[in-house]
Amino acid sequence: MLLFFTLGLLVHFVFFASIFDIYFTSPLVHGMTPHFTPLPPPARRLVLFVADGLRADALYELDENGNSRAPFIRNIIMHEGSWGISHTRVPTESRPGHVALIAGFYEDVSAVAKGWKENPVEFDSLFNESKYTWSWGSPDILPMFAKGASGDHVYTHSYDAKKEDFGAHDATKLDSWVFDNVKDFFHAARNNQSLFSKINEEKIVFFLHLLGLDTNGHAHRPSSRDYKDNIKKVDDGVKEIVSMFKHFYGNDGKTTFIFTSDHGMTDWGSHGAGHPSETLTPFIAWGAGIKYPQKVSAQQFDDADIAPLMASLIGVPFPLNSVGILPVDYLNNTDLFKAESMFTNAVQILEQFEVKMIQKKEVTLSFLFTPFKLLSDSKQLNILRKARSYIKQKKFDEVVSLCKELIHLALKGLSYYHTYDRFFLGISVVTGFVGWTSYASLLIIKSHSNLTRGVSKEVKEPSHLLPCSFVAIGVLVAFFLLIQACPWTYYVYCLLPVPIWYAVLREFQVIQDLVASLLSFPLSHFVGYLLVFTLGIEILVLSFFYRYMLTAGLIAFAGWPFLTQMWTQAKITSLSWTLFSLLLAVFPLMPVVGRKPNISLVMGAGLLVLLLSLFVVTSLMKRKASFIKEELWVHGLQMLSTVLSMYVVHSTHSSLLKKQGVPLMNQFVSWATLASSLVVPLLSSPVLFQRLFSILLSLMSTYLLLSTGYEALFPLVLSCLMFVWIYMEQETLQRSGVSCKQKLTSIQFSYNTDITQFRQLYLDDIRRAFFLVFFLVTAFFGTGNIASINSFDLASVYCFLTVFSPFMMGALMMWKILIPFVLVMCAFEAVQLTTHLSSKSFIFNGAIFCFILQNFFFLVKDYGSWLDIGTRNLTLFLNVFSLPVLCFFFSLCSISHYVIVMSMTIFLVFLNGLAQLLTTKKLRLCGKPKSHLI
Template identity: 35%
Template sequence: MHYKSFNIVSNNYSFVIWGLTMHLILLWGVLDVNFHSPIIQELPNVPILKNAPAKRLILFVADGLRFRTFIDAPPKYLKHVMTDRGAWGISHTRMPTESRPGIVAICAGLYEDPSAIFKGWKENPVDFDSIFNQSYVSWAWGSPDIIPMFTRGARDNIHGDSYPAEWQNFDIMHGQIWRLDSWVFDKYIDWLREDAHKYKNVERVVLFLHLLGCDTTGHTAKPYSKEYVDNMNYVDRKIEEVVQMTENFFGDNGTAYIFTSDHGMTDWGSHGSGSTDETETPLIVWGAGINAFNFRQNVEQVDITPLISALIGAPIPINNEGVLPWQYLSITNLKYVNHALLNNLKQLTYQVKTNRKMNCEDNGFADWREIELDNKISILDKDSETEDSNEKLKKIIDGIKLAKKSLIYFRQYQRKRFLLYLSVIWLGWITLLFFKISGVNRPIVNSFILLTTDCVFIAIVITIFITHKGCNNWRLPCYAFLATISSWLAIRSIIIVGMLCVTVVQRILQKNARNLFSWTALCLAVFPLLPVVEPYPRVYIIILSIYVVTVMVALKMQSKYRKAIEIFRLITTGLIYVEFIDGRSWISWTILLTTPLHIFTYSTQLRKRLQGIMLGLFCPLVLLSASYEPFFFIILALHLSCWSESNASSIQDYQSNKNPLTIEELLKAMLYTLLCFFGTGNMASISSFDPSWTRHFVTVFSPFTMFLLILLKLSIPLMLIGCTSHTLGSSNMFLGVLLLGDCLSLPLMYYVTPQGSWLDIGSAISRFTIAISLPCFIVLLHYLSYPLITFCPNKLKFYTNLKKTVLYKRHI
């Protein structure tokens, strides 16, 4: 018997550890799949282009300048450039429309690095290639949130400077609103006067001016305001001044200019989502090597990177996803345009090959897409100089389209494989959990069948590691291995297919239920319909609930000593709530921290112990309540008492009650758990609570302490449910809640995405995280409630004395 009990306990602990491991693996896996950096290091570089049309390029980025405001009242100089001197269009950004990902898209051709979520979206956690790395020398001036991304840890060819972070003040009433932009322009003019002569004949020079004024003004005065337009016109005048000074200094017509923005802005001064005002920004290009045309030519934001590279002849950054907008380049040298496009094709093809290899399939053989791209590049490289340039241009463009589609395909294919492995892992765990809570005994299966099953899975594991040998992407074989192990454990549990139909519906409602049960059930059904608890306390409702419980204690409790103690606790709690007594110093905390000791003084006879639990938890709940929460707790306690009275009458009876989980019990667990969340103001209390709710414990703002107190308040009804569930039947009851929560988290796993606005990304992560972690928290509360209903200090004292007596007799 001892060994049998030991084995049961060991199996339970093993099951709990395995379940916790599965939850952690799935949570980590979903985040890893969706937010793993797409940046690939050590890709080959395409060659430098000879005879580039521009020696240097100046990039102006007006942060937060939306296209609609710009085009409705275009500033004077840039309007002249659009109509007479250069090319222009809309640069379409991709969500999230924020400064950091927008600047990276412009300067590196790389969309948002989703792994930046683990650093709060503040910086790119992985080093990436950019136009500054590929230039001969670069200078950058602007915001301290942007410039360090490119200068931190960079080579000696990148120089940058930023103004103090304190200057980024959104209060336009203090200081000049153009201060940020004027500092940047002054820095460039200083460079032109002091250092530019050293690089007068140097090629592949990039100068980056990040102008934050429009963004700051838009957030405060809004993008339709006079201040916003004035800031835009100020930038326009300074750009005209910069261009004139630059042309006068160099005098070689070898400078190209690009003006654009990283993101737009809504009418109310926000950005980050995907509205047209946020995703449409102006793009104006003029100077050396530019094809002047007076019509709109739209591009994707990442297309600006290969455009910069083509203008100065620099290699395209290795992780660039953009396509060179060749229409912006001068058509007088179509041969150079073809060379630049061919470089773009080669650079995209390098990414296609590497992403295909990361799938770890048939590494010795190329995919048909890869073969076709190699053939196209080989033919284009061998083309004679006499071939028609227009025909060659069409072939290169077709190749680039194939490369873009192939790159998207291999990235999506890799993600689908990861999600498939995670789904198999999770389905295996759900299967094990189902059989655990169903209490079904597995039939005796022929040992030969089990041995065959084991051999098959061993062969699968060996095959996985052989096929993934030499694969650089170690994540794929690891997830595949875990999926195999999870499937193996599940299949050993379901060798007999008919076992899935063992659990049947027995009954939904109890027969011969008491009237109190029916009335309390109707009352509980009303609470989820009530409005969410407001931050302003309704003192009269709280005092009324204390009065009701006091009357119940006075009428129902037999022991005069215990009756006096309970009434004293209730009166003290009421005086604290009406602030007749200041409980912050020690009284409120004493009531809270002595609650378990108070409960343990009650008999372990289940009816009395549940009464003690209800009265013990009531006072702390009152001190944290603002409205009808105590009444919900009172009615819930009365309702649950109807369940417990029809079940076991002692702890010993409970401990022998190990029946399999039934559908009725599963419905109870789900119903009451949801009722606890939506009957007391719901989970919104955590994110929208008012500090006044915890005023009887702490008034100095302390987010961590306040959060724990509100979490305790939400947990108190669940603890009551957990204690009562120990008398309702199976000890596996709340594992059913875990099963249903895990089943819900499986489809939510596919809605987690690294694309879209930060709100979309954050909401998807939140839904999945809550679905996978909340059931675990509920089960944890269920097991933590076990000591409340079973612990007895008197029995502990008896066992201690017994042990001392035995030792004394042995000594004698």
Template identity: 35%
Template sequence: MSGALQKTLEFLAAVCLYVFLFYSIFAVYYTSPLVRGTSLVPLNVSHLATHLIFMVTDGMRADKLFGSQLKYTPFIRNILLNKGAWGLSHTRVPTESRPGHIAMLGGFYEDVASITKGWQANAVEFDSILNRSQRAWAWGTHEVVQAFGLNTVNLVMAKSSPSELSDLVKHSISDIDRWTVDQFLAELYNKETGFLATSPISTDQSSTLRKGHVAFLHLDAADLVGHAFKPNSNQYVELLRHLDGLVEEVVREVKKASEGLNVTVAFILTADHGMTDWGSHGAGSIHETVTPLLVWGEGLSGPKLLPDTEIGQPVPTDKYGLPPHIEGRVRRDIQQADLCPLMASLIGVPIPVNSVGRVPLALLNVSDSVKVKLVRANCLQLLSQLRLKREEKLRSHFKFFFKEFPLLNEQDTRRRLKEAEKLESSRAYPQSIVEYERLTELILAALNYYHTYDRQFLGVCIGITFALWSLAILSTLRGSILSETPECSRPLHIFRFVATGIVCFCGLLVLSLASLCPPSHTLCQLVPLVLALYLLWSPSLRRLLSTKHDSEFPRVTSRPSQDGTIHCSSFAIGLLRSVSSLCVLELLIWGFHYRPLLSAACLVVALWPLLDPSFGHGLTRVRCLWSFACLLLAVFPLLPVIGSFFQPFLAGFSGLVISAIGVLCSHWLSSSSACILPKYRPIHPSATDFRFGCIYGILAALASCAVLLVRSSIELPSVISLSIQLFSWSTLALPLVLFLRVPPRLGFRIFGSFSACVIPFILLSTGYEVIFLCVFLLVGLLWIRLEASSMKMNELWFINTRPHAAGHNEQPDDTKDALNFRNFRQSLFFIFLLVLSFFGTGNIASVNSFDPRSTYCFITLLKPAVMAVFLMLKLNPV
């Protein structure tokens, strides 16, 4: 095999391995909790309500609806005080629309990774309340309602709202809720096929236990107003008033239309997720994971009153910003998935087979005998999932190594069921309910145990893969400069064959269960075995293990001063650098949890020239400027997260400053004296290069003006708005076209790359991100200069960047040994700058920190898929 082909194959193998390591995160930690093949468990109770109206105010915060602003919703307040039960519904991460609605209507919490599938990829792969009902209607945004209207054999009528109603800059943004309610009212008075029309039960529906009519009203205005104007704005208060009027209208019209009909109606008002103060959601803060819940109507309990002795006492608020009771009405909390069995209990249909929710008996106005039947059906439905999940794990593991859930085995399950059924048959209903609920709690714990059963083992496999791959890289880097490959000694030869046999035997064990395991699990187990085989027969590793050599770190770290003396021992200097490196790494790790610690990491890096004389040796002024730039960079982690910080003037003004700086840098590059490198032809200044710099500067200035105009509170004419959008979209391609004309020299390439990225970045900015990008670029440029301290300024910035010239750009102090402190320092600084690029202004890689207002120059419609592309685009410059 030729050397070039071997290098190509090694490169492709390394790329595939890194892709696998990235994919392994999802394969190990984010797996679907669905259990296939479970059967329906009938409730064996009659329906509590014939019709159910389920209203979801997308993105509504509980403290806004039930807090001090309850005075703006008189009708909802009247329901809370006199007719219904109020409380909180606790969601899980990610706090997005898809997982929230699946939890409410399907009863299970979708894994975090599934949010990347999008609504379009979900063709109702799971059971839901809408599937169980006799007839169902859904109105709202396309991304939500269409997901529950597919593959339902015309049992679910789903209608999507017009996309223009989701425009984030419209002043009548609550029109989308008005449209949803109007659609419901039109169907309400349709006497032939409408919501209150009598639907005969067919043989197929009777066999599948379908009952009841369900109306799902997805009210998206709260989410739109929260994104556009934030939850603490006056527009949000107007939204609450509008929502109160719509709920009152729905209840009034339903009562009017159902007069004289043999129908009973139950109402549920809740939200799929909350929202932060800066108008985002997706993470796990309290305001995002707590949603309001208000239930009233047939089969639902009324207000729970406080004892008279506690009325009139001061009411403190808890961590959710809400009191435990409102005017003597006690709050009742449930999990979001509990809404699914609650709705199934109301209309008398089997709980959806994938549900992991528990029937909230406190919200139901039924006798204890009915409660026992409901909680028993809930327990059996969960038990059906557990038995299938346990059997699935048992089949995919060797029985000798399989460890059953210690708190609940099959014998214990049967015993507990018999005890609960015995109490039920003797009419000891409260005691029976307690037994069923205890068993349900253990079943849920067992489901979680088996769902995460392989997580620890697979995590160990991935850890071994990282270790073996690091050893392979070490042997390649270090072994390539050592002596020739020695002959393999007899003991080493025997060890290699024995180890190879063990690895192959383990591989056969893994392959024997491959057909019963997910492919990702098999791959996670096979990859470390393949790497182990590679290392066992690797000549580089044999050279590394057979050759004695000294560490390069003391030699590199003992650079003498100008007077020829060494002020401290190489060991002390090496120890100091090692401690500093560990401090930087630890600060970066803890910076994920405590963002100000990133500033401490910047301080350590700022002091690096004092710790490492070889860093920028002879460039005293540049070293001082490096320390100053790192101190400036340390300021940004102390500032508010960019998602909660909205200062469009700062973004626009920073863009104007950048445009001026860009023109000056372009002038310096184009007007520099000719730089004659030893191995290349002279590079002469060109007026064309300066013209390109001016074009970049003009585009940056126009982008800044566009930001100032769009972010202003003044309503722009449609012509100006359209012009800004056309300009913004064109800037995505125009800088890239101009970048193709940039000369292949390092300075011009850096300037062209920065200019091509910074223009869209300015258009997507809402605060100090542009200033951060400038400081970040300054630190990067100083890093390049200090690492190339042996080169002159003109030589450095006019290096030929063509691939064929890479071998001619080596510095005099470059060595063939890749394991020295200089390369370690470069790796450390690269990780440092990489982490700062993501978290210096907040977690800009998170949906939670992404402000939809940053896309107003491009699009004003709430399109999550398009905005996700802009999120990735915003990550590109840094």
């Protein structure tokens, strides 16, 4: 059995990793020749201001008095330069935003998770192509453009990361630091001949990264006075820097200034998704080579288009990996310069296409290679010749139009070759996945059910034909991959299905017996079970797209006692089940994003926990048992922890409103509570009810610290439903006559359970497995969407830390999501115990439902925001689900769905171990073990 679990985890990790290897590989190619416009550039130097997190409307709109929040930039718009709105692509995060602006390409979303400072892949950028670049700003942004730059010509000046504090009194100091250091830099250059000589060279770039707006937006929201005052602070700083440049360079007219943003921000202070408030950013350009002044249409203007614009202005080669299209409407130059620049842009992107095509052709058998038909070699030459002919004929508008057509075709071709192997690898992975699902199902049926009583206990040895056939298939597959010089991961994905399907076919006798057993069922019963099963699965999968489907499922759950006539035997339990199901059904209807913090609800949740604790303590005091004194001491400690958590939440909120930061004592209490939350429950009695309640109290203390509103009530309501679920399952089992009813107050969790108490699986156990998976999904999506970082407010972690630390903050948010998950798994342990069901068989059963939920593969999206990646089009979904059979081709979704479900399957094993630890382990500070039976 241990071997099977190990193999199962290995298979799941392979399937899990496959999407990153198939869908999320770097789009970059290397080996291209740099290309630049063969005409004198209009500027010698370029100054790039990036106001991190600045929304377009916040900059352009007038305040309540009809005045501009940025009068200097407003004056530039009116009298000196061109302006517009750039469309940032999703995910609207700092790293991909800056990569698009400065390198001109859209980094795959997995790169964001690999780090803010280190580059998962090396890429070319405007800074690398410049003669010298000096940059000031955040230590999270600047290093990724210096790392990998050829030579020693990209210089960074960043402040201490500890300054990025969301609880700081004045976040505008981040911007003041940049402006002050730039001024100090130029002042020092007057007395440093070497530096003075460098900054008077041509083809140089100055980059000012301004993080204050992003920090204030997260901490106080974009509608706050802090955010709006920060815009004025940035405007004043830009004015000073522009004045300094003009004075330093003698107003030579050879400096170009560009002011923009990497992304915007929602009204609730987050970014990462595709809301217009996040994707629409300001773009203002003035100085050398820029038209004077005009509004430029922004309908087709993306942030990646800024990189080729900047490159053409200072006359450096376009970044080798750039896919941006030069916005010629901004250029104040001759039509010849525009046409030549556009031609260079087309050749630079076309060369990426050619390199990508050659790379793919070299590793593909000639008779299997299918070229991109829309851009053949002859068509490339024809377009390039025609464009060069138009330049000679001075038909410059036609050149621009023709080059844009060539660029669009080349970009389509790049995508074509980048995804060339995707379908082949996808088929291989799904084949292996379906095989593993079949094999796990057959083992469950064979070992833990009475459906295959006709199967002989002695398994026949298969003939030599079967293993020899699969060995031959494996050799052929390996040879096919070898002659195509495929990477080693391809061997894993393509060869793994071979032994899996061999194992499936070895169980042919079980398959035969299963089919015979199913055919013996009455047709009406079989059809009824199938319809209910299909409907349940559809509701589960739909809940990944639309959270309100969880509400529909919970309402259906509420009527379960009345449909099964359990109402007549356990009225109070049935009413409790209905009540808590309906209460829990409210949460998926609540807003995921955009909600405002409501500390009163957090305090209310804490008070309910305390009232429930008092009720439990009062009940315990009425009992005469040896463990009561010890149990009261543990509950008293946990109640104190709850009170402290409530105080810390209220105190932290008040302190941040006063801009006094987070008190050190609050942080100490928060971390201590988190550290003790998994230890204190182990001090309580292993009696079922007492241990589960102790787990709830400890985890609720941590959850309160991570809550900002209504979600604080969620684990409390969920736990109440879990307690009732335990009672309901015991009642159901008694009605079926499987076992006699045992008092829950006399049942203890025990690591070494008597295996003679285990029983065979019945059809009702499939319903229990469905309940388990449904509650797990509800635990994930009940109050938020883990697929979107937009679903979470950074204020959730302010009790623990306010200094920007993406991985620590992400870990705390993930633990917040997993707490309800742990509560469900602990309740599941109790269900196993009270229904005398083997944990192994039930884990398998639950895992099968997770397997069935692996409907999320072929339409995994390798673009878009995390919110987009967490949402799919309902039309596509319904079209697929019109199929009468649940087959793997309805596996249409995005990465987050695939990752979440696959993670569930894997975590089902790991969290089952954690739940067993929390429920069965007993720690003693002193003394001998005592009996806990009442």
